[in-house]
Amino acid sequence: MQKHNFSAGPCVLPKEVIQKASEALLDFDNGLSLIEISHRSKSFVDVMEQARSLALELLGLEGKGYKALFLQGGASMQFLMVAQNLLEKKAAYLNTGTWADKAIKEAKIYADIIEVASSKDANYNYIPKGFDIPEDLDYFHCTSNNTIFGTQMKSFPKSPIPLVCDMSSDIFSRTLDFSQFDLIYAGAQKNMGPAGTTLIIVKEDILGKVSRKIPSMLDYKVHIDKSSMFNTPPVFAVYTSMLTMQWLKDLGGIKAIEQENDKKARLMYSEIDLNPLFKGFAAKEDRSDMNATFTLVNEDLKETFDTMWKEAGINGLSGHRSVGGYRASMYNALSLDSVKVLVEVMNELESKA
Amino acid sequence: MQKHNFSAGPCVLPKEVIQKASEALLDFDNGLSLIEISHRSKSFVDVMEQARSLALELLGLEGKGYKALFLQGGASMQFLMVAQNLLEKKAAYLNTGTWADKAIKEAKIYADIIEVASSKDANYNYIPKGFDIPEDLDYFHCTSNNTIFGTQMKSFPKSPIPLVCDMSSDIFSRTLDFSQFDLIYAGAQKNMGPAGTTLIIVKEDILGKVSRKIPSMLDYKVHIDKSSMFNTPPVFAVYTSMLTMQWLKDLGGIKAIEQENDKKARLMYSEIDLNPLFKGFAAKEDRSDMNATFTLVNEDLKETFDTMWKEAGINGLSGHRSVGGYRASMYNALSLDSVKVLVEVMNELESKA
Numbered sequence: 001m002q003k004h005n006f007s008a009g010p011c012v013l014p015k016e017v018i019q020k021a022s023e024a025l026l027d028f029d030n031g032l033s034l035i036e037i038s039h040r041s042k043s044f045v046d047v048m049e050q051a052r053s054l055a056l057e058l059l060g061l062e063g064k065g066y067k068a069l070f071l072q073g074g075a076s077m078q079f080l081m082v083a084q085n086l087l088e089k090k091a092a093y094l095n096t097g098t099w100a101d102k103a104i105k106e107a108k109i110y111a112d113i114i115e116v117a118s119s120k121d122a123n124y125n126y127i128p129k130g131f132d133i134p135e136d137l138d139y140f141h142c143t144s145n146n147t148i149f150g151t152q153m154k155s156f157p158k159s160p161i162p163l164v165c166d167m168s169s170d171i172f173s174r175t176l177d178f179s180q181f182d183l184i185y186a187g188a189q190k191n192m193g194p195a196g197t198t199l200i201i202v203k204e205d206i207l208g209k210v211s212r213k214i215p216s217m218l219d220y221k222v223h224i225d226k227s228s229m230f231n232t233p234p235v236f237a238v239y240t241s242m243l244t245m246q247w248l249k250d251l252g253g254i255k256a257i258e259q260e261n262d263k264k265a266r267l268m269y270s271e272i273d274l275n276p277l278f279k280g281f282a283a284k285e286d287r288s289d290m291n292a293t294f295t296l297v298n299e300d301l302k303e304t305f306d307t308m309w310k311e312a313g314i315n316g317l318s319g320h321r322s323v324g325g326y327r328a329s330m331y332n333a334l335s336l337d338s339v340k341v342l343v344e345v346m347n348e349l350e351s352k353a
Numbered sequence: 354m355q356k357h358n359f360s361a362g363p364c365v366l367p368k369e370v371i372q373k374a375s376e377a378l379l380d381f382d383n384g385l386s387l388i389e390i391s392h393r394s395k396s397f398v399d400v401m402e403q404a405r406s407l408a409l410e411l412l413g414l415e416g417k418g419y420k421a422l423f424l425q426g427g428a429s430m431q432f433l434m435v436a437q438n439l440l441e442k443k444a445a446y447l448n449t450g451t452w453a454d455k456a457i458k459e460a461k462i463y464a465d466i467i468e469v470a471s472s473k474d475a476n477y478n479y480i481p482k483g484f485d486i487p488e489d490l491d492y493f494h495c496t497s498n499n500t501i502f503g504t505q506m507k508s509f510p511k512s513p514i515p516l517v518c519d520m521s522s523d524i525f526s527r528t529l530d531f532s533q534f535d536l537i538y539a540g541a542q543k544n545m546g547p548a549g550t551t552l553i554i555v556k557e558d559i560l561g562k563v564s565r566k567i568p569s570m571l572d573y574k575v576h577i578d579k580s581s582m583f584n585t586p587p588v589f590a591v592y593t594s595m596l597t598m599q600w601l602k603d604l605g606g607i608k609a610i611e612q613e614n615d616k617k618a619r620l621m622y623s624e625i626d627l628n629p630l631f632k633g634f635a636a637k638e639d640r641s642d643m644n645a646t647f648t649l650v651n652e653d654l655k656e657t658f659d660t661m662w663k664e665a666g667i668n669g670l671s672g673h674r675s676v677g678g679y680r681a682s683m684y685n686a687l688s689l690d691s692v693k694v695l696v697e698v699m700n701e702l703e704s705k706a
Contacts, residue, residue: 025375035547072425076584080568194388196587215433231429234549
C-alpha cells in the first residue's frame with residue numbers, strides 16, 4: 001500500500017535519493033561502504049565539496065562572499081553558535097513561536113536580547129509585522145517558517161544590521177532573494193536530507209567581530225578554514241543531503257519545486273477553507289506552504305477521521321500538542337498526489353457527516 | 354575481490370550491520386524508511402533506548418549511577434563540553450598526543466589546565482607513567498588510545514578526582530573496570546558505528562557543580578533529562594551504532610572480542626618485530642591493540658610494498674603524517690584473516706628483498 005508521509009520532520013525524502021543512499025551503504029567506493037571509508041579520501045572530500053557548492057548554487061549565492069558549512073548538532077546548536085559568533089552587546093529577535101523562543105533563550109546566555117515583536121498573544125498563529133529593527137544592535141534574527149504553528153514569513157524586513165534566519169523548515173522550497181540574508185541555517189531533516197547535519201550559509205565579512213574566545217567547534221571561521229572538515233563530518237547525512245540537493249537541481253531547482261509546493265498548498269488550504277468540518281489555525285496571510293495546521297470544528301469526529309486517514313495510508317498528520325488538531329507537512333518530496341489523497345479523505349468525511 | 358580495510362576511522366564495520374542499515378533505509382517501519390520517520394515515533398524511541406541500555410550493559414555499568422547519551426559533534430565537541438560541565442577552577446590533563454593536546458586547548462578557554470605529564474619529547478611514542486594527580490583539581494582527563502601514534506594506556510592511574518577518559522578509538526575493544534571512570538566519551542566511527550554520533554557515559558553525581566550558565570545543547574544534564582532526545586538526534590548514526598552494539602553482544606560481548614583483538618595484535622606485532630624490513634614506532638609496553646604503527650627500515654622499498662598491499666585488497670594502511678610509514682588499524686570488525694593477509698604481504702616483501 002502506498003504511503004503518504006505528512007510527518008513534520010524527519011520527513012519524506014525523494015524515493016530515488018533513499019534508493020541511492022541504501023546502495024552506497026553496500027558499495028560506495030570500490031567495494032567499500034560509504035560509512036567505512038576515510039572522510040579524508042578523495043571520494044568523500046568530493047561529496048563534501050559538491051554538497052557545499054550545490055547549496056550555494058541552489059540559493060543563487062555563488063561568488064557573493066558566502067560560505068556553506070555542513071555541521072552537526074541541528075538548528076538547536078545554531079541557536080548558541082549564532083550568539084557565540086555574532087553577539088557582542090545586544091541583538092534583536094522576532095518571536096514567532098517555539099523555535100524562535102529557544103533561540104532567544106540560548107542567546108541570552110551571552111548578552112542582551114530584545115524581542116522586536118512577538119505573536120505569543122495569539123498562540124503564535126500569525127507573523128508580527130511593522131516592527132522596527134534598531135540600527136545599533138549586532139544582528140536581527142528571525143525564523144522563516146514555524147512548523148508547529150504553520151506560519152511562514154512571506155517577506156523579510158529591510159534590516160540595517162546583519163540578517164540571520166533559521167530556515168530549517170522551508171529552505172529550498174521557494175524563491176527568495178537569499179542575498180538579503182547574512183547568515184542562514186537549517187537542520188537537514190525537512191527539505192534537505194536525514195537528521196544529523198545542519199547547513200550554515202554565512203557571509204564571511206560578518207565574522208570575527210566579537211571579543212570572546214570561541215571554542216573551535218563553535219567557531220564558524222575555524223570550520224570555514226577547514227572546508228567544513230575540521231573534524232570527522234557526519235558522512236552519511238552529508239552524502240544523502242548532497243543527493244537530495246542534486247535531485248532538486250535536476251528537477252529544475254527551487255523555481256520548479258516552488259510551483260509544485262504552491263499547487264500542494266493551494267489544494268490543501270482550499271479544502272480547509274471550503275470544508276465546513278475543518279478550521280485553519282494560522283492567519284490566512286501568514287499560512288505556511290510547508291505545514292498546514294487545522295482542527296476539526298466538531299471534536300466528536302476525531303475518531304472517525306483518524307481511522308479514515310490512517311486507512312488511506314496517511315501518516316504523521318497529528319498536530320503538535322501546542323496547537324492540537326492536525327498538521328499536514330508538505331515538504332519538497334511530498335507529492336501532489338499525497339495531498340490529493342488527504343483532501344479526498346476530508347471530502348469523504350464531509351459527505352459522511 | 355575481498356577488501357581488507359585497515360582505515361583509522363571511519364573504518365570497517367560488521368557486514369551484517371551494514372546490510373541491516375541498508376535495508377532499514379528502504380523499509381524500517383511499515384514501509385517507511387528509517388530516515389523518514391519521526392524521531393518521536395515509538396519505533397525510533399525504542400532504538401534510542403536500546404542503544405543507551407546496550408552501551409551501559411556492554412560496559413558493565415548498569416545500575417551504577419551512570420547515564421548514556423548519544424549526541425552529535427564528535428569527540429571534538431566533547432573537548433569543550435567536558436570543560437563546560439566540569440571545569441570550575443583547574444583540571445589535570447595527561448598529554449599523550451594530538452587528541453589530548455586538542456582537548457587541553459579547548460579546556461583552556463574555560464579555566465586553568467595543568468599537564469600532569471607529556472610524551473611530546475619523543476613524538477608521543479610512549480605513555481607517561483608515575484605522575485601525580487593533585488587532589489584539589491576538578492578532574493583528571495586522559496586518552497585511552499592514541500590512533501595517530503599507536504599507543505594505548507594499559508592501566509589507568511588511581512585518581513583522587515573524577516576520572517574523564519576519551520575512549521574514541523578503543524571503546525568496546527577490551528575488558529576494563531569501567532566503573533573507575535566518571536565520564537567516558539567516544540566518537541562512534543571506530544568500534545561503534547558510522548560517523549555522526551558520540552557516546553557519552555557519565556556518572557550523574559559529578560554534574561551540576563560548576564557555576565557557569567551552560568547552553569542547553571552543551572549541558573549533559575539537559576540531555577539526560579530528555580533521554581538523549583533534547584533535539585532531533587542523528588537517527589541513522591544512532592540506529593547503526595545500536596546494531597553494532599547488538600552484534601557485539603551476540604558475539605559474547607567485550608570479553609569475546611577482546612580475545613580476537615588480542616590475536617590480531619599479537620600476530621601483527623610479532624611480524625613487525627621479526628621482519629627485519631620493518632620497525633615499530635610505539636614503545637613496546639604501550640603498543641595499541643587497535644592501531645599498529647610501523648615504518649620501513651629502508652624507504653626504498655616503499656613503492657614495492659605499497660603496490661603489494663594494494664594488490665592484496667588492503668586499504669587505509671598509510672600512516673598519519675605526524676608519524677609517517679604505516680598504520681594498521683585493527684578495530685573490532687576487522688577480521689583476523691585481514692591481518693593474516695597483511696602479514697603475508699610483509700613476509701613476501703621480506704622474501705623478495
